[in-house]
Amino acid sequence: MTPPTSDTDRGVLSLRLAAIVAVLLGAGVVVGMAVQPDGTTGPSGEDALDRTAERYADADSFVGTVTLDVTVENETDRYERSARAQVQYLAPDGYRIDVLAPDRVANTTVATNGSVAWLDGPTGPPVVRSPNASQSERLDALNVSAAVEKLDANTSVTNRGTATVDGEETYVLDVAYTGATELPDDERYANVSEKLDEIEDTNLTVWVDTDDYRLHKVETVVTGAEGTATTTMRFESFRFDVAIDESTFRPPSDRRVVSGAFDRTSYDTLADADAAVDFAVSEPAVPAGFELQSAVVGTQGDRATVTGVYGNGTAEFLVVQSEQNPLARFDTDGESLTVGNETVTVVERGDTTVLFWEADGRTYGVAGSLGQDRLAEIAEPLVAAN
Structure with missing residues (x-):
């Protein structure tokens, strides 16, 4: 549903699903027992994830498509959500998300050039403002580079071996966080936490390219007293250091603009x-x-x-x-x-x-x-x- 609410809520609620992924990637949930290496040659898990973080941190720009699938299920119910978006990044502060699916929020754009965050969608004029702390946090949650940095912080990582993802060879990394054991007390994660009741175990697996350390897939399985939530993010057709004009991250100038704190x-x-x-x-x-x-x-x-x-x-x-x-x-x-x-x-x-x-x-x-x-x-x- 495309939220017809306040200027800020239109963006926040539309992108709630992506925020759920952000907590699973970066909020410090503990992952279950790491799988031991299977004898594969190559970098250690920590080294592979460090190189992945460097790949994104050192990029002057990148463009790619992120596909997200979330399934929460127990003995009687099954809850599914999916989303697809193109992401664009231009160092140091340009970031843009163009939602492609589902249809109810398709053609919605959220972007920032570092000084102004803006939202444009099919239900009305663009919303433009300097982001406050909460809005900046949500934009950061959708930033692939930020997600990789969080994956690489306060974790222990095991390189389980190699596997093919979408025709590309990848290292399979089991990531264990050393932080908290529960999802944060935040309404953005209510759909997950309420459906699972008490979180018992979380397992996170990352597939990175054996050649250039691009992300190909991240999968999180959260097991609770009342069921299991599986979140899968796929990173498709990512190209690095491409030419992107700064105007891509500026608010539209050809239509009426709604602004304000x-x-x-x-x-x-x-x-x-x-x-x-x-x-x-x-x-x-x-x-x-x-x-x-x-x-x-x-x-x-x-x-x-x-x-x-x-x-x-x-x-x-x-x-x-x-x-x-x-x-x-x-x-x-x-x-x-x-x-x-x-x-x-x-x-x-x-x-x-x-x-x-x-x-x-x-x-x-x-x-x-x-x-x-x-x-x-x-x-x-x-x-x-x-």
């Missing part, structure tokens, strides 16, 4: 979010099987936006209640629909339907891929309360 805090309950803002936050009609994943309070100046994220393991919908108008980027010539005593605007974006309206100087919205009628039912209590 934005801070966000995530809460576990809607009541906690309500206590953090100066207006009454209403409860939506939550369908059976769905529950609140997080309630995000975003502030821009003295105005606040509350975004409730609800899910059932396979689908999500969002509820926005705001003192500003974060939905203004949507076309206002959408269809009209009567919900209770309110006429709301309906906009379709791919498989996502957005219902939004204004009342008492605030903006309200419900969005998801559940269908217009079901979203209208979810919105009814908000309409009645406001």
